[in-house]
Amino acid sequence: MRPIPGFFYSFKFKISALVIALVLFAGIGAGGVSLLIAESELRQVIGRQELSLLTGAAAFIDNDLQDKHELLKAISEEIDARGLPVDQLQPLLEAHETLRDAFFNVTAFDLAGNLVASLRNRQTRQINIAEREYFRDTLKLHEGVISAPFKSTLSGQPVVVLTQPLHDADGKVIGIILGAIDLLRPSFSAQLDALRAGADGYLFIVTSKGVMVHHPDKARILETSDDAPGSLLEAVLRNDEGWEDGVLDEGVPVLLVHKRLREVDWVIGLSYPVRSAFSSMLSVRLRALMGAAMLTAIAGLFGWAITKGLLRPLRRLHRHVEDISAGRADIAVFDVARRDEFGHLSRAFYGLSQRRAEAEQELHRLATTDVLTGLNNRRMFDAFLPQALARAARSGQPVALAMLDIDQFKDINDTLGHAGGDQVLIEFARRLTATVRTTDTVARLAGDEFVIVFEQLSSTLEMDVLGKRIIDAMQPPFFISTLQREVRASIGIAICGNSMATSEDLMRAADQALYGVKAAGRNGYAINPVGAERIVRVR
Numbered sequence: 423m424r425p426i427p428g429f430f431y432s433f434k435f436k437i438s439a440l441v442i443a444l445v446l447f448a449g450i451g452a453g454g455v456s457l458l459i460a461e462s463e464l465r466q467v468i469g470r471q472e473l474s475l476l477t478g479a480a481a482f483i484d485n486d487l488q489d490k491h492e493l494l495k496a497i498s499e500e501i502d503a504r505g506l507p508v509d510q511l512q513p514l515l516e517a518h519e520t521l522r523d524a525f526f527n528v529t530a531f532d533l534a535g536n537l538v539a540s541l542r543n544r545q546t547r548q549i550n551i552a553e554r555e556y557f558r559d560t561l562k563l564h565e566g567v568i569s570a571p572f573k574s575t576l577s578g579q580p581v582v583v584l585t586q587p588l589h590d591a592d593g594k595v596i597g598i599i600l601g602a603i604d605l606l607r608p609s610f611s612a613q614l615d616a617l618r619a620g621a622d623g624y625l626f627i628v629t630s631k632g633v634m635v636h637h638p639d640k641a642r643i644l645e646t647s648d649d650a651p652g653s654l655l656e657a658v659l660r661n662d663e664g665w666e667d668g669v670l671d672e673g674v675p676v677l678l679v680h681k682r683l684r685e686v687d688w689v690i691g692l693s694y695p696v697r698s699a700f701s702s703m704l705s706v707r708l709r710a711l712m713g714a715a716m717l718t719a720i721a722g723l724f725g726w727a728i729t730k731g732l733l734r735p736l737r738r739l740h741r742h743v744e745d746i747s748a749g750r751a752d753i754a755v756f757d758v759a760r761r762d763e764f765g766h767l768s769r770a771f772y773g774l775s776q777r778r779a780e781a782e783q784e785l786h787r788l789a790t791t792d793v794l795t796g797l798n799n800r801r802m803f804d805a806f807l808p809q810a811l812a813r814a815a816r817s818g819q820p821v822a823l824a825m826l827d828i829d830q831f832k833d834i835n836d837t838l839g840h841a842g843g844d845q846v847l848i849e850f851a852r853r854l855t856a857t858v859r860t861t862d863t864v865a866r867l868a869g870d871e872f873v874i875v876f877e878q879l880s881s882t883l884e885m886d887v888l889g890k891r892i893i894d895a896m897q898p899p900f901f902i903s904t905l906q907r908e909v910r911a912s913i914g915i916a917i918c919g920n921s922m923a924t925s926e927d928l929m930r931a932a933d934q935a936l937y938g939v940k941a942a943g944r945n946g947y948a949i950n951p952v953g954a955e956r957i958v959r960v961r
């Protein structure tokens with residue numbers, strides 16, 4: 423697995439991601455809700471628009487049917503007025519040209535349902551329609567009706583017929599006149615086909631019993647549609663008029679608009695694939711999505727830039743920590759005046775660093791100081807001597823090491839007690855420090871052993887003076903509580919001129935000199951130049 427780049431863990435990245443997420447959330451929340459409202463409004467507008475288109479088509483069909491009815495009624499009234507018998511109607515029908523334009527065929531039937539006249543097929547065969555529902559209804563109701571669609575026996579075409587009863591002078595029904603409308607005839611269907619919605623929507627008419635009266639696919643005319651729940655027909659027949667989307671028409675979700683006709687028990691419907699019907703809405707959605715994406719990208723960039731600016735003090739703080747670790751800066755860089763969280767953090771760092779530095783100093787002091795006398799201890803001395811030698815080598819000035827041991831200190835301890843011995847050590851250390859120069863370094867190695875490193879000597883002879891001065895400093899008696907005690911010391915001095923001596927050389931030489939003094943009776947000093955063959959016993 424490839425490691426995740428550190429960039430993704432950065433605070434900057436997280437804040438930017440948060441800004442983007444918030445913008446997205448707000449964008450999707452606000453934009454999505456507005457879009458939903460807008461889409462719902464747009465749906466209503468489109469639905470109402472299609473319904474009004476359909477209302478026009480319904481009116482056209484209603485008017486057409488009404489005109490045809492009126493025409494048939496006018497002819498029947500003329501026949502009634504002229505008192506023509508039903509078997510003499512053929513010439514009259516042929517005389518009315520308008521009938522040819524309005525109907526596919528006009529026929530007349532006597533009371534027994536036998537065909538007695540036919541506008542288009544003069545020499546027609548025997549037809550009886552006594553059993554037809556529209557025939558019986560016309561005779562029963564004494565008025566014209568519109569039949570259910572059926573296949574004409576005469577023409578073989580799908581037709582719908584309009585009827586009108588015929589009367590004799592006494593007002594008795596003597597037969598019916600019948601106008602047939604060819605459902606495939608252009609004058610009827612072409613008008614509806616022209617009204618089709620968009621490129622892939624279509625208009626259809628269906629009877630309340632589900633028989634298809636009009637459909638762009640002519641083969642489906644007279645077909646009885648399925649009115650099962652969820653079917654197009656069921657949706658059409660559920661209400662008189664209205665629209666709904668999401669209805670499935672042969673598996674395709676469509677916007678379905680429908681309206682019941684006034685003149686006949688038919689419903690005219692419009693099936694319009696949702697994708698096409700709401701295409702403007704889809705483009706709005708796409709643009710909204712692109713807008714949201716752009717907004718998010720801009721917000722992300724802004725978020726990134728602003729976060730970068732806001733986090734600059736944090737980067738500076740980080741740089742300070744690195745600089746301090748590398749020794750390039752002092753902890754004072756943390757002591758800033760900023761009043762924000764970064765200022766608080768920086769000052770907290772400053773306080774912490776200060777306390778740490780103090781603790782380190784204290785630790786160093788404890789580690790390099792002799793607890794009893796307050797002088798440097800052996801550890802400090804071991805580190806210091808090589809540095810002093812290096813300095814001397816650089817400057818070319820002589821350096822000397824005096825090794826001191828209190829004479830008969832065991833006796834002092836025995837007579838004054840261990841605590842008294844400690845007081846002697848403290849006083850001895852004090853006198854030593856007071857005697858030497860500020861450039862000299864005094865340390866207690868252990869017990870009653872002390873050392874002094876003399877630097878910046880003008881000459882090797884200077885040590886003679888210093889040795890004598892230390893011996894003299896110890897001459898006055900030591901006062902320990904109420905007791906008075908003489909304290910003497912022996913001093914071995916190693917001196918190094920311009921030769922390159924090591925710490926060990928110097929220590930060895932000083933030790934030899936000290937041994938010499940002790941052997942010679944104590945209370946004196948001897949000087950041993952490093953590399954010399956003999957020890958100079960001075961006192």
Ligand SMILES: Nc1nc2c(ncn2[C@@H]2O[C@H](COP(=O)(O)OP(=O)(O)OP(=O)(O)O)[C@@H](O)[C@H]2O)c(=O)[nH]1
Binds near residue numbers: 840844940
């Ligand atoms: N009071 C006190 N005594 C100490 C301390 N450390 C060591 N001593 C004692 O110092 C004495 C050192 O004696 P030495 O230096 O060996 O011998 P000396 O009696 O001084 O004899 P010379 O050095 O030969 O003159 C021992 O008795 C130690 O117990 C200390 O911190 N305090």
